[in-house]
Amino acid sequence: MTHTLSSGPVIVLRSLSSPEAWRATFHVVAGMLFSAATGAVIWLVGLLWWAAVASLVEGPTGHWTLPVLYAAVAVSGPLAMLGCVRFLSAMQRERFRAVLGLDIAAPRPDPGTGWHRILHPWTTGTAWRQFAYHLLAPLLGGLGGVVVVLCWSAPVLAALSADRLAGAGLLLWFGGAMALLLAAPWVARGIAGVDAAAARRLLGPGHAEELAVRVESLARSRADLLVAADAERRRIERDLHDGVQQRLVSLAMNLGMARAAFTDRPPDVQEVIAGAHDEAMAVLAELRDFVRGLHPAVLNDRGLDAALSGVVARAPLPVKLRVDVARRCSPSVEAIAYFAVSEALTNVAKHANASRAEVVTEHVGDLLVITVTDDGRGGATADGVGTGLRGLAQRAAAVDGSLTVVSPRGGPTTVTVSIPCG
Amino acid sequence: MRVVLAEDSVLLRAGLTKLLNDGGFEVVAAVPDADQLLTAVDVHRPDVVVVDVRMPPTHTDEGIRAALVIRRQYPKIAVCVLSQFVEERYATDLLSIDTSGIGYLLKDRIGHVTDFLDALRRVTAGGTALDPEVINQLLVRRHDPMRRLTPREQDVLKLMAEGRSNSGIVEALKVSHSAVEKYVSSIFTKLDLPPTDTDHRRVLAVLKYLGA
Numbered sequence: 056m057t058h059t060l061s062s063g064p065v066i067v068l069r070s071l072s073s074p075e076a077w078r079a080t081f082h083v084v085a086g087m088l089f090s091a092a093t094g095a096v097i098w099l100v101g102l103l104w105w106a107a108v109a110s111l112v113e114g115p116t117g118h119w120t121l122p123v124l125y126a127a128v129a130v131s132g133p134l135a136m137l138g139c140v141r142f143l144s145a146m147q148r149e150r151f152r153a154v155l156g157l158d159i160a161a162p163r164p165d166p167g168t169g170w171h172r173i174l175h176p177w178t179t180g181t182a183w184r185q186f187a188y189h190l191l192a193p194l195l196g197g198l199g200g201v202v203v204v205l206c207w208s209a210p211v212l213a214a215l216s217a218d219r220l221a222g223a224g225l226l227l228w229f230g231g232a233m234a235l236l237l238a239a240p241w242v243a244r245g246i247a248g249v250d251a252a253a254a255r256r257l258l259g260p261g262h263a264e265e266l267a268v269r270v271e272s273l274a275r276s277r278a279d280l281l282v283a284a285d286a287e288r289r290r291i292e293r294d295l296h297d298g299v300q301q302r303l304v305s306l307a308m309n310l311g312m313a314r315a316a317f318t319d320r321p322p323d324v325q326e327v328i329a330g331a332h333d334e335a336m337a338v339l340a341e342l343r344d345f346v347r348g349l350h351p352a353v354l355n356d357r358g359l360d361a362a363l364s365g366v367v368a369r370a371p372l373p374v375k376l377r378v379d380v381a382r383r384c385s386p387s388v389e390a391i392a393y394f395a396v397s398e399a400l401t402n403v404a405k406h407a408n409a410s411r412a413e414v415v416t417e418h419v420g421d422l423l424v425i426t427v428t429d430d431g432r433g434g435a436t437a438d439g440v441g442t443g444l445r446g447l448a449q450r451a452a453a454v455d456g457s458l459t460v461v462s463p464r465g466g467p468t469t470v471t472v473s474i475p476c477g
Numbered sequence: 478m479r480v481v482l483a484e485d486s487v488l489l490r491a492g493l494t495k496l497l498n499d500g501g502f503e504v505v506a507a508v509p510d511a512d513q514l515l516t517a518v519d520v521h522r523p524d525v526v527v528v529d530v531r532m533p534p535t536h537t538d539e540g541i542r543a544a545l546v547i548r549r550q551y552p553k554i555a556v557c558v559l560s561q562f563v564e565e566r567y568a569t570d571l572l573s574i575d576t577s578g579i580g581y582l583l584k585d586r587i588g589h590v591t592d593f594l595d596a597l598r599r600v601t602a603g604g605t606a607l608d609p610e611v612i613n614q615l616l617v618r619r620h621d622p623m624r625r626l627t628p629r630e631q632d633v634l635k636l637m638a639e640g641r642s643n644s645g646i647v648e649a650l651k652v653s654h655s656a657v658e659k660y661v662s663s664i665f666t667k668l669d670l671p672p673t674d675t676d677h678r679r680v681l682a683v684l685k686y687l688g689a
Contacts, residue, residue, distance in 0.1 A: 293536065296531065296561055297485075297486070297536075300561055300584075301486035301488060301489050302488060304489055304584045304585065304587055304588065305486075305488045305489050305492045307585070307587070307588030308489075308492050308493070308496060308587045308588055308590065309492065310588070311587070311588045311589055311590040311591075312496060312499070312590050314590075315590050315591055332588070335588065336585065336588050336589075339585045339588065340585060343561060343562065343583075343585065346561070347562060351562070352531065352537065352562065353538075353562070353564045353566065353567070355537065356537040356538045357538070357564075357566055360566075361564065361565075361566035364564075364565045364566055364614075365564050365565055365566070365614065368565045368613070368614030368615070369613070369614060
């Protein structure tokens with residue numbers, strides 16, 4: 056029964072020689088000594104500063120150079136402490152990396168300059184948290200180190216101190232010692248784990264900072280995603296244009312030629328050809344609308360003005376268009392603007408019962424602002440079912456833009472899209 | 478009628494060549510991009526050029542730009558631009574130099590082979606053939622001077638812009654010859670066109686209509 060070897064007591068015994076246990080033990084013991092040293096430095100610097108400040112407050116006596124020295128220490132203390140804290144934190148992080156393979160990111164340096172750069176870290180939590188770790192580490196690390204060393208050496212210590220015991224007492228004494236030894240791997244790993252958790256919490260970037268970094272990366276990846284989706288739409292548009300559309304035109308042309316040539320055939324044959332031809336023409340028109348909805352090629356070639364001219368021209372009601380855009384925005388921003396106008400005008404035509412509309416596109420600072428106004432009956436919402444405005448609001452939000460609908464009952468309705476030009 | 482054809486899709490190039498040859502044209506060159514088109518026009522001096530808008534290398538508006546070059550260099554050569562999409566802006570560009578001998582059609586129209594060949598013949602003969610969709614776009618865009626026209630007169634003007642003669646308009650609108658003549662003279666009056674020879678006024682009316 057070989058598999059029983061891998062269960063129960065064997066696991067306990069095997070864990071005594073497991074690399075993790077020894078790594079954790081080494082970490083805790085080395086940490087005990089190292090943290091004692093780093094703690095001592097921090098205490099020393101802190102005490103020096105405190106002594107200097109206290110002397111200044113009490114009124115210094117003795118040679119005149121002493122107050123100057125006290126003042127110098129009092130002023131440079133926080134600065135020196137910050138330097139020490141940073142340096143020691145870096146060393147502690149290096150210890151975690153080297154022994155446990157644990158990467159703790161350093162908090163980001165403060166952006167400011169001069170005095171701001173020196174004092175500002177003390178006003179945020181970062182420096183204080185690191186400071187707290189260096190004060191705590193000697194105490195907790197020392198205690199943990201002692202416990203771990205005791206666990207590992209329990210049988211030896213028991214043997215050394217067993218001469219006064221006999222019988223059941225001796226058995227209990229050694230039993231306890233053995234239990235401590237067997238527990239040592241878990242104790243070591245537990246304490247190393249607590250130390251790692253404390254270091255991560257206190258030596259790493261703070262919660263707010265982590266969130267800020269995360270928000271930044273999310274915003275970036277969100278925008279990247281949108282750009283990728285746009286590029287994909289353009290690719291599909293081009294593939295359809297170069298492939299299916301050309302073949303369909305060719306097919307429709309051949310059917311058209313057949314229809315024109317076979318006028319002497321029986322009526323049912325002619326009817327079949329005519330039916331196929333009409334169908335091909337209908338499919339072409341449908342595909343054209345679909346492909347255009349993916350991405351209008353003219354937007355890339357000639358920009359918003361030209362593309363919006365086409366949209367406005369195709370609208371089934373009179374639309375006044377003013378495009379006051381001196382420079383091009385990024386392709387995804389232009390695409391959002393284009394589809395916003397297109398969708399807004401479709402809604403106007405479908406629901407607003409309007410007699411005219413106006414589209415204005417302009418730069419306001421770094422924003423591209425598009426407003427679509429109609430004189431219809433109002434009552435529109437951005438999240439109304441069946442309107443594409445909701446999707447566009449999401450796309451605008453994805454590039455930190457916004458889409459708002461102001462539509463009191465009785466009208467007029469104004470859809471405003473503002474997007475950073477990018 | 479000699480034709481130079483520029484179309485990057487091999488399939489369509491072959492199909493169009495056959496269609497044009499069968500339809501009484503003579504395709505003297507069929508090329509896949511704008512550069513070769515300009516060279517072929519230089520060499521063959523055709524009566525008409527049929528050109529696709531999107532061609533290599535950039536697949537954007539090469540066809541339109543090549544058409545404009547040809548219009549400037551050889552005002553006598555008619556140009557018919559084909560595209561999957563018609564854009565009001567491209568139409569305005571094309572018509573900015575001269576409205577005679579210009580065609581701008583959706584590629585779909587090739588499917589109606591007889592209509593397409595008719596349109597191409599009109600363009601070759603110095604007429605205009607604009608896709609109804611282009612005309613719709615232009616009509617909405619340039620509605621201001623046209624407001625004085627009745628819807629029926631607008632229909633007639635639209636057909637004039639497509640390059641149709643009065644009899645063509647009679648056929649399309651299913652109205653009498655005299656009715657069309659009445660509409661046409663009414664259009665001329667409303668657009669303040671001086672009574673010179675009719676053809677000239679016709680071109681001016683279309684020009685006004687296109688806002689060019």
